[in-house]
Structures are given as structure tokens and as C-alpha cells.
Amino acid sequence: MSTNEGLSQAEASKRLALHGRNELLGGRRRAAIVEFLARFKNPLLLLLLAACVVSAVTGDLGSSTIIMIMVVLSVVLDFLQEHRAGRAVEALRKATRVHATVVRDGAPREVPIEEIVPGDVVLLAAGDLIPADGTLLEARDLFVNQALLTGEPYPVEKHPGPKTDEVFMGTSVLSGSGKAVITQTGTKTAVGKIGVALAGKPPPTAFELGTRSFGLLILRLAMWMVLFVLLVNLVRERTWLTSFLFALALAVGLTPELLPMVVSVTLARGALRMSKKKVLVKRLSAIHDLGSMDVLCTDKTGTLTEARIRLEKHLDPQGRDSPRVLELAYLNSHFESGLRSPLDEAILRHETVDVRGWEKLDEVPFDFERRRISVLVRRNGDTRLVVKGAFEEVLRVSTRYEGEGPEDVRPLDAAARRALFERFEALGREGYRVLGIAWKAEAPACQHVVKGDEMELVFAGFAAFEDPPKESAGAALRALADAGVSVVIVTGDNEHVATHVCQKLGIPVRGCLTGAELDTLDVHALGARVESVNLFCRLNPTQKNRVILALKKRGRVVGYLGDGINDAPSLHSADVGISVDSAVDVAKEAADILLLERDLSVVAEGIVEGRRTLGNILKYILMGTSSNFGNMFSMAGASLFLPFLPMLPAQILLNNFLYDLSELPIPTDRVDPDFVARPHRWDMPFIRRFMLVIGPVSSIFDFAAFALLLHLFQGDERLFQTGWFVESLATQVLVIFVIRTQGSALRGRPSRALFGTSLFVVALAVFLPFTSLGAKVGFAPLPPVFFLMLVPLVAAYLVTVEVVKRWFYRRFGWA
Numbered sequence: 001m002s003t004n005e006g007l008s009q010a011e012a013s014k015r016l017a018l019h020g021r022n023e024l025l026g027g028r029r030r031a032a033i034v035e036f037l038a039r040f041k042n043p044l045l046l047l048l049l050a051a052c053v054v055s056a057v058t059g060d061l062g063s064s065t066i067i068m069i070m071v072v073l074s075v076v077l078d079f080l081q082e083h084r085a086g087r088a089v090e091a092l093r094k095a096t097r098v099h100a101t102v103v104r105d106g107a108p109r110e111v112p113i114e115e116i117v118p119g120d121v122v123l124l125a126a127g128d129l130i131p132a133d134g135t136l137l138e139a140r141d142l143f144v145n146q147a148l149l150t151g152e153p154y155p156v157e158k159h160p161g162p163k164t165d166e167v168f169m170g171t172s173v174l175s176g177s178g179k180a181v182i183t184q185t186g187t188k189t190a191v192g193k194i195g196v197a198l199a200g201k202p203p204p205t206a207f208e209l210g211t212r213s214f215g216l217l218i219l220r221l222a223m224w225m226v227l228f229v230l231l232v233n234l235v236r237e238r239t240w241l242t243s244f245l246f247a248l249a250l251a252v253g254l255t256p257e258l259l260p261m262v263v264s265v266t267l268a269r270g271a272l273r274m275s276k277k278k279v280l281v282k283r284l285s286a287i288h289d290l291g292s293m294d295v296l297c298t299d300k301t302g303t304l305t306e307a308r309i310r311l312e313k314h315l316d317p318q319g320r321d322s323p324r325v326l327e328l329a330y331l332n333s334h335f336e337s338g339l340r341s342p343l344d345e346a347i348l349r350h351e352t353v354d355v356r357g358w359e360k361l362d363e364v365p366f367d368f369e370r371r372r373i374s375v376l377v378r379r380n381g382d383t384r385l386v387v388k389g390a391f392e393e394v395l396r397v398s399t400r401y402e403g404e405g406p407e408d409v410r411p412l413d414a415a416a417r418r419a420l421f422e423r424f425e426a427l428g429r430e431g432y433r434v435l436g437i438a439w440k441a442e443a444p445a446c447q448h449v450v451k452g453d454e455m456e457l458v459f460a461g462f463a464a465f466e467d468p469p470k471e472s473a474g475a476a477l478r479a480l481a482d483a484g485v486s487v488v489i490v491t492g493d494n495e496h497v498a499t500h501v502c503q504k505l506g507i508p509v510r511g512c513l514t515g516a517e518l519d520t521l522d523v524h525a526l527g528a529r530v531e532s533v534n535l536f537c538r539l540n541p542t543q544k545n546r547v548i549l550a551l552k553k554r555g556r557v558v559g560y561l562g563d564g565i566n567d568a569p570s571l572h573s574a575d576v577g578i579s580v581d582s583a584v585d586v587a588k589e590a591a592d593i594l595l596l597e598r599d600l601s602v603v604a605e606g607i608v609e610g611r612r613t614l615g616n617i618l619k620y621i622l623m624g625t626s627s628n629f630g631n632m633f634s635m636a637g638a639s640l641f642l643p644f645l646p647m648l649p650a651q652i653l654l655n656n657f658l659y660d661l662s663e664l665p666i667p668t669d670r671v672d673p674d675f676v677a678r679p680h681r682w683d684m685p686f687i688r689r690f691m692l693v694i695g696p697v698s699s700i701f702d703f704a705a706f707a708l709l710l711h712l713f714q715g716d717e718r719l720f721q722t723g724w725f726v727e728s729l730a731t732q733v734l735v736i737f738v739i740r741t742q743g744s745a746l747r748g749r750p751s752r753a754l755f756g757t758s759l760f761v762v763a764l765a766v767f768l769p770f771t772s773l774g775a776k777v778g779f780a781p782l783p784p785v786f787f788l789m790l791v792p793l794v795a796a797y798l799v800t801v802e803v804v805k806r807w808f809y810r811r812f813g814w815a
Contacts, residue, residue, distance in 0.1 A: 398436075734798060
């Protein structure tokens with residue numbers, strides 16, 4: 001049985017074994033054997049396996065064995081690399097997993113939410129994610145956002161009692177505190193029962209959609225080429241089995257079947273490198289989004305400033321130093337039960353105020369619409385409501401103000417309001433963040449207050465805070481600008497404070513828009529303004545979200561950096577949500593990337609690393625598609641005039657396997673500084689053009705090799721197939737050193753792994769025909785003079801590709 005004292009650790013362990021981990025189905029990893037077998041669902045591999053069986057049944061055991069070996073090696077290589085990458089990502093996720101506070105053995109303890117069990121007593125506070133379904137035992141001004149289940153964005157107040165005591169997994173605490181006993185975990189929760197959709201894969205990201213559309217392009221091209229080759233070979237009365245195997249081998253040769261593995265390995269390596277730069281990646285494809293990002297929206301506090309907020313002044317309405325204002329602010333912050341803000345901490349740290357004798361009766365918690373918090377306190381029969389919040393919001397509900405003291409209460413007429421606003425703006429221009437402090441006397445019997453009681457207040461004065469600009473922020477902003485990323489500041493502060501910080505950091509303010517002005521703009525008008533404004537002030541969370549959506553609608557790739565409860569909607573809406581490891585649970589859960597330091601310089605380093613990763617992925621795609629397309633185009637063309645197959649099916653598969661082996665070290669390769677210098681996106685038209693321009697260049701030199709083999713060497717079937725195998729593999733492997741860079745092939749050295757592996761594969765292709773294994777595949781030894789002709793042919797091909805490549809980039813630019 002569970003009590004208010006919680007479970008014992010021993011009992012919790014028993015229940016964990018009985019009920020299982022507190023996870024949804026989608027969070028479980030499949031067994032390794034299931035992951036391995038799932039790779040055979042590829043339609044092309046299934047066709048090859050079927051052809052392998054047919055070949056064996058008809059007596060061609062040699063071809064059957066070679067095809068089987070190639071298929072299995074390809075699948076094993078793919079599985080091992082992706083499995084290793086998956087383990088690396090899992091390690092990163094464990095470093096960022098969310099914890100909850102439970103009562104175990106009578107004492108609070110932090111445990112991972114996966115280890116929560118039915119009967120656990122969980123302590124809840126503002127900013128927490130509720131880890132599982134439960135029933136409230138205690139609650140104090142507890143407001144919960146249940147939009148995950150209901151779609152309703154407004155907070156719901158929870159307290160013990162029928163219909164109001166249930167809390168649900170995945171919802172978030174906005175304010176207040178509570179204690180709940182867990183009743184259901186994992187798939188038995190309300191979220192877990194929603195259905196198969198939650199247990200399946202998440203919706204595809206933009207990067208995944210790009211790779212999918214690319215794969216479909218290659219598959220369509222392969223199908224047309226297969227049908228063409230199959231028709232030609234049948235017309236020439238070749239055996240249907242040989243023609244079928246040749247056509248299937250062509251399809252495999254054209255399709256970059258290792259693309260998922262290369263993408264996974266490259267992204268995982270990028271994530272591990274980024275972790276060394278204090279950037280943890282929760283969603284691998286977010287690395288692509290980070291590299292593509294051209295706008296970063298961020299708050300001012302803690303990013304541009306030190307986040308070491310100090311209370312510098314506490315002033316009465318006349319601008320004089322006032323201990324009374326400090327006392328009221330201290331009472332409000334001391335008795336506040338919700339998540340304390342840095343401003344509260346600064347008030348409590350500034351100076352100790354004697355609050356003995358004061359008793360808290362009730363509280364109206366902070367929310368992001370009112371932007372204020374009120375506490376009802378009493379001492380010796382003196383009952384009053386003390387209010388602290390954004391200056392404009394506090395002044396709006398005030399009707400009087402203090403003159404020479406608390407007894408001198410004067411009407412707040414238009415002239416007095418104007419004077420208070422002028423003093424507020426003057427403090428803002430000096431760089432101070434200002435809160436308004438107010439109060440109201442209540443009846444001695446008053447025990448409870450609601451939002452509607454925050455009216456007809458007496459304005460007591462100003463609390464002015466200073467948060468000095470961060471020294472490193474200026475250099476980080478310049479680094480982001482040099483990288484082609486513009487920084488947009490979205491803050492709840494007023495425009496005077498934000499402008500002061502921008503001036504200190506040397507940030508030119510192109511335009512400023514306040515929340516009130518933003519509310520007057522429709523979607524189209526806001527879309528027009530966001531391109532010319534880089535400072536948005538006095539924004540609530542809904543308005544921040546509107547800015548991000550407007551930027552995305554303009555075609556910008558938007559990142560958002562935030563760490564508060566109010567940042568969760570914006571983190572979800574942005575292309576890449578960035579938070580910090582010290583953020584509240586809601587923000588960490590919504591983010592794609594977590595920073596171990598809240599510093600823009602860390603973001604700038606992460607962007608560069610993301611672009612390097614994206615650059616290597618695009619490098620593989622451009623090299624693989626152009627080389628494979630040219631090679632397969634040559635084979636299809638050769639089948640029109642040759643009396644035999646230009647290459648046997650097993651030779652095509654071996655060629656493809658060795659080429660893929662040469663490209664495996666691409667994730668380790670260097671990336672052009674020019675590529676890293678600006679954002680890039682997944683550009684399908686560019687990739688298609690590159691393939692159609694560079695690929696045929698390879699075919700021209702293949703046909704030249706055909707002429708040499710047929711007429712100069714008078715080659716028979718085996719000699720022709722061997723010679724072309726060596727020539728095609730040498731050209732498509734060595735062209736890596738040309739295509740890997742946008743500039744000259746001589747500029748920028750490749751990584752040692754890529755250089756060594758590529759030369760090894762070429763050497764292997766040269767010596768393979770002289771081995772017994774080569775004879776089993778159908779190769780014949782080549783005459784030495786062939787290699788004397790091969791060297792200038794390959795050199796001419798590389799020079800030609802270099803010339804065409806430079807023309808291509810001048811004509812079409814970079815992806």
C-alpha cells in the first residue's frame with residue numbers, strides 16, 4: 001500500500017518488475033535480431049534473393065553464391081553501422097532524460113520518469129512534466145496545462161476532490177505545487193491508450209522527407225532502366241534468367257542502398273562531435289535543421305546578458321529610495337508558492353526583510369496573460385493583497401498611488417499616470433528592467449482571492465533590476481552573422497531595456513515591434529514586417545509563437561532558444577528547438593537540442609558542426625548518384641550493341657559493393673569552409689541536375705574504354721568485362737577527390753580514412769583479376785599494356801569532371 005510517505009525502494013523495485021517501465025511503446029527499441037531482419041523488407045533485396053533461389057534451382061550455383069554474399073554483406077554492413085549509431089544516440093538521450101521528484105523511504109528523491117511505478121508519491125512544482133497518471137493528495141494553487149489531451153490551451157486548476165483531482169502523464173504544471181499518488185504508468189495511462197499513433201514512428205521531418213523523395217527519384221529511374229535493359233536483352237534472345245539477373249543488378253547498382261546507413265552514421269558522428277562542444281542532440285535530423293537555420297530567435301535574459309540579475313533600486317512613485325517598496329516586493333516573493341523567477345531570487349537575495357508575524361492566506365498565481373502575481377497576507381488583523389508584476393499590467397489595474405507615504409494615498413489621474421510612465425521609461429533607457437509594486441487593503445475576514453480582486457490597487461513604486469550584457473555575446477553575434485544567421489530578439493521586456501542591451505553589444509536595431517502593435521497586424525501584415533524587424537518587445541508566449549510562424553511562412557528556417565514554461569509552444573513551432581540543460585522539464589522535452597552552456601557562442605559552434613555534417617551527407621549523395629547513374633547508363637547503352645552482357649550480374653554487385661566500401665569514410669571527411677560559411681537546405685532540383693550533368697561525363701569515358709577493349713585489345717567477353725570492371729571502379733572511386741569539394745580538387749586534403757580506403761579499393765580492383773577469387777567471378781588477367789592506357793584515360797576523365805564541375809557551380813551555384 002502507498003501512503004503520503006511514499007513507497008520503500010524495495011517495494012518500488014518489485015512494482016517496476018511487475019508493471020514494467022513507465023514508457024510508451026514508441027520509446028522502446030526493437031531487438032537487434034528484429035532490426036536486422038527488418039532490412040530485408042527492401043523490395044530490391046527481396047527480388048535479388050528470389051533471383052538467387054531461381055539461379056540455384058537452375059544449377060547456376062556460382063552466381064547464386066556470389067549474389068547471396070553481396071546481399072548479406074550489404075545488409076550486415078548497414079545493420080552494424082546503424083546499430084552502432086543508434087547506441088550512440090541512445091547514450092546521448094540518457095544524458096538528457098527527464099527526472100521526477102518522488103517520496104521513497106519517507107524522503108524526496110530524484111528518479112528517472114521511466115522508473116516511476118503505481119503507488120509512487122510524486123511532488124509537483126511549476127515547470128514539471130507530470131510523469132504518469134495520478135490522483136492528487138495535496139494541491140496549492142496548482143494550475144496544469146492539459147492541451148496534450150484536450151487541445152485547450154488555457155490552464156486548469158487542480159485540487160483534491162471529485163473530478164478535479166486527476167492529473168495525467170505528459171501534461172505540465174504551470175504554477176503552484178502539489179502531491180499526487182501515481183495510479184497508472186506507461187501504456188496504461190490516458191496518453192498510452194490514445195492508440196497506435198503514439199506507439200508508431202513520429203511524423204517524418206523535413207530532412208526525412210527529402211531523403212525519401214530522393215530515394216523515390218532513384219527508384220523510378222532504376223525501374224525505367226531495368227525495363228529498357230530487360231527488353232533489349234530479350235529482343236537479342238539472351239536467356240531470360242541472365243537478362244533478369246542483369247537487370248536487377250543494374251537496379252541495385254543505380255540505387256544508393258547505403259544512403260540510410262551513411263546518413264545515420266554521419267548524423268551520429270556529428271552528434272557525438274557536437275556533444276564535445278557542449279551541445280547534446282535529442283533528434284538526429286535536427287542537425288540538418290541546425291545547419292540549414294538562417295534565423296535564430298532568442299530571449300535577451302541569459303543569452304545576451306549574464307542572467308545574474310540584481311535588484312539595484314526600489315523607488316516610490318516620486319523616484320525616491322523606498323524601504324517600503326522593498327518590503328512589499330519581499331513579501332510577495334517570499335510567500336509565492338510557484339516557480340520563482342530570477343527576479344524573485346534577486347529580491348530575496350538583495351536584503352533580508354523581517355516577515356515574522358505575516359501569514360499567507362491565499363495566492364493568485366502568475367500567468368503569462370496577466371503577467372503579475374498576487375498574495376493575500378495578514379498580520380495583526382491587517383489583511384492586504386500585495387501585487388507584483390509587469391509595470392504596465394500593474395499600473396493598468398491601479399487607481400491610486402502613494403504620495404509621501406502609505407497613509408498619503410492619492411488618486412491616479414492622467415497627469416500622475418504620465419509621470420509614472422516617464423519615470424518607468426527613464427529607468428528603461430538606463431538599462432533597468434522594472435516591475436511595478438502595488439497593494440490593496442482587504443476586509444479582515446477575507447480568506448480567499450481570485451483574479452477579479454486585482455482591481456483598484458494602490459501603486460507603491462518600482463523595483464528596478466540590472467542584468468549586465470554578457471561579454472561573450474557580442475563576439476558570438478558577429479560569428480552568427482558571419483555564418484549567415486540573423487538573430488531576432490523576442491523578449492517580454494520593454495523596448496527601452498532591450499534597446500539599451502543591443503547598444504551595449506553593438507547590435508544594430510533594424511526595427512522594433514511591441515506586443516500591442518503586433519496584435520493589430522493580421523497574418524499577412526506580420527509576415528511583411530518580420531523581415532525588417534529584429535527586436536520584438538513586451539511579447540507574451542502566444543505572440544512569440546506568431547513571430548516564429550510568420551518567419552517560417554516567409555521561407556526562413558527558424559531556430560528558437562528558450563528555457564521557460566512559456567517557451568514550450570515556440571520550441572515546438574520552430575524548425576529546431578534549442579534549450580539548456582538547466583531549463584524546466586517542459587522546455588527540455590520540447591527541445592530538439594540541449595546546450596550545456598547558455599551561451600550564443602555554443603550555438604554558433606553547433607551550427608558550424610551541423611553544416612559540416614550536412615555537407616558530408618550531400619557529398620555522398622552527389623558522388624553516389626552521379627557515379628552510379630553514369631555507370632548504369634553505360635551498361636544500359638552497351639547492352640544495345642554488345643553480343644554479350646557488358647558485365648555479369650555478380651560483377652555488377654561486386655563493383656557496387658566495393659564502391660560503397662570506398663565511400664564509408666565520408667563521415668570523417670573535411671568540408672569546404674565556403675560551405676560551412678552559410679546555411680544550406682535539401683535541394684532536390686540541384687541534386688537531380690548534378691546527377692544528369694556529371695553522370696553522362698562518366699559514360700563518355702566508359703564508351704571510350706569500350707572502344708579500346710573491343711578494337712585495340714580485341715577483347716573477348718571475359719576480357720571486356722574484366723577491363724571495364726577495373727576502369728569503371730577506378731573512375732567512380734577516384735572521382736571522389738574531385739566531387740568532394742566545390743573548389744579545386746587540389747584544395748583541401750581529404751581525411752586520411754577516405755584517402756586510404758579509396759586507394760585500397762582501386763588497388764583491390766586492379767589485382768582482383770589475377771586471383772582465384774577473380775576467376776570465380778568471371779574475370780580474366782589483363783595485359784600490362786591495358787594499365788598503360790588506363791592511367792591517361794582516368795586522368796583525362798578526372799580533369800574533364802573538374803572542368804564540368806566548375807562550370808556547373810558557376811551556372812547553378814551550391815545546393
